[in-house]
Amino acid sequence: MSTEKTYIELYQQFSHAIQKPCAPLLNAPRDAAMDAFIRMGFPSSSLEDYMYTDLSSAFAVDYGLNINRLSIPASPNDVFRCDVPGITSWVYFVVNDSFYIAPHQPALPEGVIVCGLNEAAEKYPDLLKKYYNQLAPNGEVATVAFNTAFAQDGFFMYVPKSVTLAKPIQLVDIMRSDVDFMANSRNLIIIEEGAKAQFLECAHTADGVQFLSNRVTEVFVGENATFDYYSLENTHNKTTNIASLYLRQATSSNVLVNEIVLHNGLTRNDVKIDLQGEYCQTMLCGMAIGDKAEHIDNATLLIHAKPHCQSRELYKYVLDDSSVGAFSGKILVAKDAQKTEAMLTNRNLCVTPTAKMKTKPQLEIYADDVKCSHGATIGQLDETALFYMRTRGLSEADAKLLLMYAFMADVIDNIRIDVLQERIRNLVEKRFRGELSKCTGCVVCK
Amino acid sequence: MLTIKNLHASINGKEILRGIDLTVNAGEVHAIMGPNGSGKSTLSAVLTGNPLFTVTQGEVFFNGKNLLEMKPEDRSREGIFLSFQYPVEIPGVSMANFMRTAINAHRAYKGLEPISASDFLKLMREKKELVELDSKLASRSVNEGFSGGEKKRNEIFQMAMLEPKLSILDETDSGLDIDALRIVAEGVNKLKRDDNACVVITHYQRLLDYIKPDIVHVLYKGKIVRTAGAELALELEERGYEWIKQQVDEE
Ligand SMILES: Nc1ncnc2c1ncn2[C@@H]1O[C@H](COP(=O)(O)OP(=O)(O)OP(=O)(O)O)[C@@H](O)[C@H]1O
Numbered sequence: 001m002s003t004e005k006t007y008i009e010l011y012q013q014f015s016h017a018i019q020k021p022c023a024p025l026l027n028a029p030r031d032a033a034m035d036a037f038i039r040m041g042f043p044s045s046s047l048e049d050y051m052y053t054d055l056s057s058a059f060a061v062d063y064g065l066n067i068n069r070l071s072i073p074a075s076p077n078d079v080f081r082c083d084v085p086g087i088t089s090w091v092y093f094v095v096n097d098s099f100y101i102a103p104h105q106p107a108l109p110e111g112v113i114v115c116g117l118n119e120a121a122e123k124y125p126d127l128l129k130k131y132y133n134q135l136a137p138n139g140e141v142a143t144v145a146f147n148t149a150f151a152q153d154g155f156f157m158y159v160p161k162s163v164t165l166a167k168p169i170q171l172v173d174i175m176r177s178d179v180d181f182m183a184n185s186r187n188l189i190i191i192e193e194g195a196k197a198q199f200l201e202c203a204h205t206a207d208g209v210q211f212l213s214n215r216v217t218e219v220f221v222g223e224n225a226t227f228d229y230y231s232l233e234n235t236h237n238k239t240t241n242i243a244s245l246y247l248r249q250a251t252s253s254n255v256l257v258n259e260i261v262l263h264n265g266l267t268r269n270d271v272k273i274d275l276q277g278e279y280c281q282t283m284l285c286g287m288a289i290g291d292k293a294e295h296i297d298n299a300t301l302l303i304h305a306k307p308h309c310q311s312r313e314l315y316k317y318v319l320d321d322s323s324v325g326a327f328s329g330k331i332l333v334a335k336d337a338q339k340t341e342a343m344l345t346n347r348n349l350c351v352t353p354t355a356k357m358k359t360k361p362q363l364e365i366y367a368d369d370v371k372c373s374h375g376a377t378i379g380q381l382d383e384t385a386l387f388y389m390r391t392r393g394l395s396e397a398d399a400k401l402l403l404m405y406a407f408m409a410d411v412i413d414n415i416r417i418d419v420l421q422e423r424i425r426n427l428v429e430k431r432f433r434g435e436l437s438k439c440t441g442c443v444v445c446k
Numbered sequence: 447m448l449t450i451k452n453l454h455a456s457i458n459g460k461e462i463l464r465g466i467d468l469t470v471n472a473g474e475v476h477a478i479m480g481p482n483g484s485g486k487s488t489l490s491a492v493l494t495g496n497p498l499f500t501v502t503q504g505e506v507f508f509n510g511k512n513l514l515e516m517k518p519e520d521r522s523r524e525g526i527f528l529s530f531q532y533p534v535e536i537p538g539v540s541m542a543n544f545m546r547t548a549i550n551a552h553r554a555y556k557g558l559e560p561i562s563a564s565d566f567l568k569l570m571r572e573k574k575e576l577v578e579l580d581s582k583l584a585s586r587s588v589n590e591g592f593s594g595g596e597k598k599r600n601e602i603f604q605m606a607m608l609e610p611k612l613s614i615l616d617e618t619d620s621g622l623d624i625d626a627l628r629i630v631a632e633g634v635n636k637l638k639r640d641d642n643a644c645v646v647i648t649h650y651q652r653l654l655d656y657i658k659p660d661i662v663h664v665l666y667k668g669k670i671v672r673t674a675g676a677e678l679a680l681e682l683e684e685r686g687y688e689w690i691k692q693q694v695d696e697e
């Protein structure tokens with residue numbers, strides 16, 4: 001417990017400093033969350049849910065935290081060039097855990113709110129009271145409890161009833177520090193009844209130090225609402241990125257989640273989607289491209305609580321060098337959830353014999369009138385196809401590139417923003433070509 | 447153009463080619479016939495550098511260069527083309543992307559700039575017409591869900607795109623209906639020039655009615671056991687292989 005002890009003492013000693021800049025609504029759940037964390041400790045690989053990824057060692061680094069909220073020297077625009085420029089009219093930054101608005105933004109449609117989480121907690125206490133910390137499983141997931149205890153700011157977005165956002169909202173998360181550094185930022189997104197919004201979150205690292213980002217995002221999607229959530233990670237090899245997404249869908253809502261890990265160090269993405277209304281549609285997908293010693297673990301849980309919902313889940317990995325991939329996907333169909341249709345697929349390519357993939361798809365079904373399937377494959381590149389392509393003059397490298405790229409095509413097809421789809425296509429191709437073997441603007445990766 | 451001397455090749459330690467000698471000159475059309483399992487496809491696989499097979503003896507020269515030392519892609523760039531007996535499906539890779547990458551690899555090998563988008567489209571259109579390939583097929587993934595005949599036609603389309611010096615057609619006629627056979631054969635004939643050559647592997651005279659061979663070989667048990675003019679194919683059509691097998695097995 002020595003790693004935990006450091007943080008527990010930090011929390012106790014600086015409790016006042018943590019709370020001081022924050023709205024009461026953010027402070028209210030801290031102590032209980034810390035108690036839960038003390039009970040659990042950091043998750044090690046002895047826990048079933050963390051079998052493939054030991055997060056406790058990732059926290060053992062002596063990270064700095066910016067509890068006193070010193071301002072960061074450099075504006076996000078200066079340190080950062082975005083991978084997906086020009087796709088949105090609304091761009092926001094969270095640097096470590098501090099919220100910034102990019103300059104020259106057009107006005108948001110009436111009633112739509114985008115601001116820092118702490119500011120939201122001050123200005124819109126009714127909304128926050130209703131939604132903040134309502135989905136985060138503090139009692140079950142130690143990193144989430146840890147986040148709730150330490151979170152001081154982050155991103156807030158509210159799209160009121162029946163409002164459609166004509167363009168996506170983009171949030172650029174940047175880790176920026178001169179010393180090894182940890183941030184626990186927190187996002188809250190509320191999409192009300194009949195509203196439509198698309199959201200893109202990119203994660204980046206701006207300095208060559210060790211980073212740990214432990215982010216929790218809660219999303220509420222109202223009745224008949226449509227919401228797209230895209231996440232794109234392009235961080236350096238010395239980053240630990242823990243991103244936990246908790247999303248609840250109300251009746252007849254339509255949600256797409258697409259999580260793309262292009263470049264990283266150690267990543268653990270948790271996604272839990274709770275279908276709490278009938279006739280929901282859910283597409284959950286993700287891709288991971290690993291090389292060197294990169295490690296990507298996606299753990300997903302999709303809960304069909306009500307009847308007549310349809311979900312499709314598709315995760316794909318291409319692993320090169322000695323990279324490690326892990327996927328555990330569970331679909332739970334409750335007793336009441338008759339007429340559920342759920343399909344879970346995980347396909348993986350290990351390009352080298354040293355790359356490792358572990359996969360565990362699971363169905364847990366308590367209803368009897370359902371259509372559910374799951375499948376996982378781990379394979380190598382098709383040698384017959386490679387040879388065929390080479391007989392047409394393609395170099396082995398080009399042939400591999402086309403095959404790896406083709407393998408990822410259906411995940412990319414599941415991007416419902418045309419320009420973003422084109423851009424991701426391009427980034428993925430570059431990544432496979434080796435032109436993105438470093439994250440953009442990187443100084444760390446070799 | 448192509449000189450094969452005493453070529454032996456094996457797969458998993460099993461010897462399939464057992465001393466092949468064959469010379470193909472520019473301008474010639476050779477037919478290779480022979481019973482199932484005699485090694486015809488193996489020969490074409492070895493010539494194109496299929497890593498599944500190991501050459502244990504012999505040598506192959508192509509326009510003066512040692513072919514066996516070359517990677518499969520370089521053999522292609524030097525001008526060797528194989529129309530596969532069983533073309534491979536590649537889901538997710540579009541024909542256009544595949545062909546553009548291939549053409550540009552050939553061009554880079556010759557020190558040329560990549561082909562422009564408009565020139566590429568023009569080339570595709572021209573060659574599609576040559577083999578009367580349905581435009582829809584060209585916009586799909588490579589061979590994915592193509593019928594047997596469509597796959598074969600697509601092979602000749604690729605041949606037309608790459609303009610090889612030596613084309614090896616491994617049972618390109620199998621799976622083709624009568625009209626398709628004529629179209630494909632006419633396509634091959636249109637691509638025929640004095641400075642290129644063609645090796646046609648087939649079981650049937652009907653393809654050779656269209657593509658007239660100068661020389662016909664019979665491959666049996668990994669060796670070329672008979673070589674003669676076009677009349678040999680007609681004789682085989684009539685009499686089958688038994689008489690040759692008997693003669694050879696007695697020898
Ligand atoms: N991958 C392989 N593993 C083991 N044996 C093989 C393999 N490929 C071919 N062979 C064997 O090599 C021999 C020659 O096969 P090949 O395909 O070259 O014959 P072919 O003359 O083309 O026959 P066909 O007229 O039926 O196409 C056969 O006995 C076959 O079983």
Ligand SMILES: [Mg+2]
Pocket residue numbers: 486487488531616617
């Ligand atoms: Mg054959």
